[in-house]
Amino acid sequence: MSSERPPKSFSRRALLGWGGTGLALGVTASGGVAAAAIGIADDAEPGEAVPFHGAHQAGIATPVQDRLHFAAFDATTDDRDKLVAMLKEWTRAAAQMTAGHAVGDGAVGGPPEGPPDDTGEALGLKPSRLTLTVGFGPTLFTKDGKDRFGIAARRPPALVDLQVFPGDNLDGARSGGDICVQACADDPQVAVHAIRNLARIGFGKVSVRWSQLGFGKTSSTTPDAQTPRNLMGFKDGTRNISGTDASALDEHVWVSAKDGPPWMAGGSYLVARRIAMRIETWDRTSLKEQEDIFGRTKGEGAPVNGKREHDEPDLKAMLQDAHVRLAHPDSNGGARMLRRGYSFTDGTDGLGRLDAGLFFLAYQRDIRRGFLPVQTRLARIDALNEYIQHVGSAVFAVPPGVRDATGWWGKELFS
Numbered sequence: 001m002s003s004e005r006p007p008k009s010f011s012r013r014a015l016l017g018w019g020g021t022g023l024a025l026g027v028t029a030s031g032g033v034a035a036a037a038i039g040i041a042d043d044a045e046p047g048e049a050v051p052f053h054g055a056h057q058a059g060i061a062t063p064v065q066d067r068l069h070f071a072a073f074d075a076t077t078d079d080r081d082k083l084v085a086m087l088k089e090w091t092r093a094a095a096q097m098t099a100g101h102a103v104g105d106g107a108v109g110g111p112p113e114g115p116p117d118d119t120g121e122a123l124g125l126k127p128s129r130l131t132l133t134v135g136f137g138p139t140l141f142t143k144d145g146k147d148r149f150g151i152a153a154r155r156p157p158a159l160v161d162l163q164v165f166p167g168d169n170l171d172g173a174r175s176g177g178d179i180c181v182q183a184c185a186d187d188p189q190v191a192v193h194a195i196r197n198l199a200r201i202g203f204g205k206v207s208v209r210w211s212q213l214g215f216g217k218t219s220s221t222t223p224d225a226q227t228p229r230n231l232m233g234f235k236d237g238t239r240n241i242s243g244t245d246a247s248a249l250d251e252h253v254w255v256s257a258k259d260g261p262p263w264m265a266g267g268s269y270l271v272a273r274r275i276a277m278r279i280e281t282w283d284r285t286s287l288k289e290q291e292d293i294f295g296r297t298k299g300e301g302a303p304v305n306g307k308r309e310h311d312e313p314d315l316k317a318m319l320q321d322a323h324v325r326l327a328h329p330d331s332n333g334g335a336r337m338l339r340r341g342y343s344f345t346d347g348t349d350g351l352g353r354l355d356a357g358l359f360f361l362a363y364q365r366d367i368r369r370g371f372l373p374v375q376t377r378l379a380r381i382d383a384l385n386e387y388i389q390h391v392g393s394a395v396f397a398v399p400p401g402v403r404d405a406t407g408w409w410g411k412e413l414f415s
Contacts, residue, residue, distance in 0.1 A: 048126075048127065048129055049098060049099050049100050049127035049129070049130075050062055050098060050127075050129050050130065050131050052094060052095045052098045052099065052132075052402065053095070053401065053402055053403055053404055053405070053407075054401040054402075054403065055266050055400060055401050055403065056254065056266055056267075056268075056400060056401045057133045057134065057267070057398060057399070057400070057401045057402075058098070058131040058132070058133065058401070059131030059132065059133035059182055059184055059340075060133060060253070060268055060338065060340075060363050060398065061249060061253070061338070062129075062131050062184070063129075064184070064217040064219060064340055065128070065129050065130075065131070065184040065185050065186050065217070066185075066186045066215065066216070066217060067184065067185055067186065067187065067188040067191050067213075067214065067215055067342075068182070068183070068184050068191060068212070068213065068214035068215070068342040068359065069183045069188070069191040069192050069194070069195045069211065069212075069213055069214075070180065070181070070182050070183070070211060070212045070214070070272065070359065070361070071180065071181050071183075071195045071198075071199070071208055071210075071211040071212075072137070072176065072177025072178075072179070072180045072208070072209045072210050072211070072272075072394055073177060073178060073179045073180070073181070073199075073202065073206040073207065073208055073209060074139075074177060074178050074206065074207055074209045075140065075148070075149075075178045075179070075205065075206050076204065076205060076206060076207050077204065077205045077206075078148045078149075080148075080149045080150060080414070082204075082205050083149060083205060084410075084414050086201065086202055086205045086206065087134075087408055087409050087410045087414075088408040089201050090134070090198055090201060090202070090408075090409060091402055091407070091408040091409045092408075093197060093198065093201060094132040094194070094198070094409075095402075095405075097122075097130060097132070097193070097194050097197065098127065098130045098131060098132060099127065100126060100127035100130075102117070102118035102120075102122070102123070103117050103118040103197050103201075104117025104118060105117045105118075106118050106120075107119065107120030107123055108120070108123075118197060119193065119196055119197055119200065121189060121192075121193050121196075122189060122190055122193040125187060125189060125190055125193075126187070126190075127185075127190070128185040128186040128187035128190040128191075129184075129185060129186050130183065130184070130185040130190050130191065130194060131182075131183070131184050131185070132181060132182070132183055132194055132198075133181070133182040133184075133398060134179065134180065134181055134182075134398070134399070134409045134410070135179070135180045135182075135270050135396025135397060135398040135399075136178070136179055136396055136397050136398075136399070136410065136413065137176060137177045137178050137179065137180065137394060137395065137396050137397075138155065138159055138161055138395065139176060139177070139178050140178040140179060141154065141155035141159075142155070143178070149414075151413060151414070154261055154263065154413060155397075156260070156261055156264050156269075156397050157260070158255075158259070158269055158365075158366040158367055158368060158397075159269065159367070159395060159396075159397045160367050160368055160372070160395065161395070162271070162367075162371075162372070162393055162395060165375055165376065165379035165390065166379045166380065167379060167385055167389060167390070168379075168389075168390045168391075168393070169389055169390070169391055170390065170391060170392060170393050171391050171392055173209075173210060174210045174212075174274055174391065174392035175210075175392050175393045175394055176209065176393075176394050177209045177210070177394055177396075178206070178209075179206060179396075180270070180272070180394065180396045181194075181195060181198055182270075182340075182361070183195050184340070188213070188215070192213075195211065210392070212274060212344060212359050212392075213344060213346075214341075214342025214343060214344050214359045215342060215343055215344070216228065216342065216343045217340070217341070217342060218230050218236040218237060218339075218341040218342060218343055218358060219236060219237030219240055219339040219340060219341055227301060227309065230341075230343060230358055231277055231279060231343050231345075231356055231357065231358070232277065232279075232282055232290070232387070233290075233298055234290075234294050234296065234298055234301070235296070235301035235309060236341070237339055237341075238296075238301060238309055238310065239328075239329075240338075240339060248336070249338070251365070252336045252337065252338070252364060252365055252370070253268050253337075253338045253363055253364060253365055254266060254267070254268060254365060255267050255268060255269070255365055255366075256365075259365065259366065262412070263399065263412035263413045264397060264399060264400070264412075265400060266399075266400030266401065267397065267398050267399045267400045268338075268363040268364065268365065268398045269363065269364050269365070269366065269367050269370075269395065269396070269397055269398065270361065270362070270363055270395065270396045270397075270398050271337075271360070271361075271362045271364070271367060271370075271371040271393075271394075271395050272359070272360065272361055272392075272393070272394045272395070272396070273359075273360040273390050273392065273393050273394075274344075274357065274359055274360075274390070274391050274392030274393075275357045275358045275359070275360055275388050275389070275390050275391070276355070276356070276357040276388065276389050276390075276391050277356055277357040277358065277387060277388050278353070278387050278388070278389075279353070279354050279356050280353050280354070281387060282387045285387075292319055292322065292383070293322065293323060293383045293384055293386075293387075294322065294323050294324055294384070295313070295318040295319070295322035295323060295324030295325055296309075296313075296324055303318075303324065304317045304318045304322075305317045313325075313328065315328055315330060315331065319383065320381070321381045321382060321383040322383060323378075323382055323383065323384045326377050326378050326381065326382050327374060327377075327378060327382075331377065332373050332374050332377060333373065335369060335370050335373055335374050336364075336370070337362040337363065337364045337370045337371060337374070338362065338363040338364065339360075339361070339362055340361040340362075340363070341358055341359060341360045341361055341362075342358070342359045342361070343356070343357070343358060343359075344356060344357060344358070344359050357388070358388075363398070367395060399412055399413060400412065
């Protein structure tokens with residue numbers, strides 16, 4: 001980034017001693033993007049910049065980048081004015097970084113007697129299609145019964161607290177959060193740089209509660225792009241909403257003015273789930289069983305009784321507990337979500353097994369009509385539950401975009 005200042009049968013569960021739960025791994029069920037909203041294709045050059053300002057926040061309907069750094073923050077101040085000032089400073093910094101510039105006077109442009117405005121590890125790097133997306137968690141509105149920032153009455157009804165689903169083994173240290181920031185880029189160092197600088201700016205007002213690095217996008221965002229594969233080797237996101245399908249995005253992703261509250265119009269709701277995969281057990285499972293569990297072939301990604309990936313699935317021809325059958329919109333009253341998931345590997349679990357899986361990110365118009373009914377069904381009978389387990393969970397209200405230089409993240413909520 002430039003240092004110049006910019007212009008303004010056999011139970012493997014029993015063997016492993018844990019119980020799984022479902023997820024919309026989504027080789028058919030959900031997802032979608034609006035590539036046309038920003039005019040950048042999946043094969044865009046890494047030097048390109050994604051516009052920061054707009055009606056919707058970038059990083060939702062934006063074509064999915066290769067890398068992720070997601071961070072959830074807790075507010076360490078109860079002072080509303082300080083929090084608002086931080087959000088304004090975050091917004092200015094985000095506009096600079098997504099344009100490929102350093103923060104403020106940069107890593108080397110300020111007075112030598114004080115710390116620089118920018119941490120410097122992105123010096124010389126291109127924008128890499130960096131997007132930064134902010135959301136507000138339930139605890140920002142009320143925490144321990146306290147309305148710290150005078151916004152309790154403005155919590156959207158759709159921002160629900162998710163129940164613990166059957167098989168969940170949620171780690172509180174990897175769940176929840178007052179504010180989230182999703183940084184996506186084609187260069188991992190650019191994404192990490194962005195989160196690092198926002199955390200530095202927020203010192204004394206917020207602290208990082210948990211974070212997650214991700215790689216290898218697990219959902220395609222344009223109809224002509226090759227469908228990516230998850231760590232189980234299966235194509236993931238075959239049935240994503242087309243990036244040019246504005247009507248589907250309006251129906252399933254963007255909050256409308258009539259949904260309420262008014263400050264969320266043009267925004268969306270995010271469900272983030274850290275899903276552990278028992279990779280070693282999966283790798284010892286026969287190909288036929290793997291394909292039966294998903295309801296698709298591993299090579300082509302064709303559904304049962306189909307020949308090609310995008311053939312219409314015959315749900316009744318699949319096993320009753322096949323993942324595709326259970327997650328398909330036809331099995332869930334038409335429920336769909338916009339998927340932006342990423343794979344992760346975080347070393348080993350202390351027993352010689354990879355700590356690996358899917359960091360599931362799903363945007364929707366209403367959690368009560370999107371993730372909640374789908375996951376309730378999956379958690380109950382999905383055959384994939386034998387190989388996965390949800391270990392982290394969070395939900396956030398993602399406000400509309402910052403329309404111009406006078407706006408800032410959360411302006412509609414706090415004004």
